[in-house]
Amino acid sequence: MKVSTRGDYAARALLSLALHESDRPTSVKEIAERTNLPQPYLEQILLAVKGAGLVRSKRGVGGGYVLARPPTEITVAEILAAVDGPLTTLMGEHDHCEGHCVLQEVWVGVSEEMGKLLAGYTLAELVDRTRIGHPDVASVTSTARDRRTSRATTP
Helix, strand or coil: CCCCHHHHHHHHHHHHHHHCCCCCCECHHHHHHHHCCCHHHHHHHHHHHHHCCCEEEECCCCCEEEECCCHHHCEHHHHHHHHHCCCCCCCCCCCCCCCHHHHHHHHHHHHHHHHHHHHCCEHHHHHHHHHHHCCCHHHHHHHHHHHHHHHHHCC
């Protein structure tokens, strides 16, 4: 399966919101800087994700985006569907070519399985997996500070 650029960017943006979750909205500029995504394109993607009900926005000074639901309730399948449309392949009219019907059944089956797989990944799980490989900057900073303090107080 090939994930579209829109789908990849949407997933990265929402993962960033989940990683840095707070009550204060996060600006598009801040999301773009954290994810290294182009801001104008990201603005379009976030509007689509907002339309799907995955994020909420606040306008004006201090405005930006927050997740509309907890990260445990947002799946990768929903994110991709928000920007790319439904993930399932639909059976179309058959042109009665040799094997066409059988192949259509295979494509639909593969599409359905991929949808189930993507629906099994939530933002919360991705946050956990990200933090295992990339500890939170705040915890790394406080750990380093604790080491410096213990060295300074140890005789």
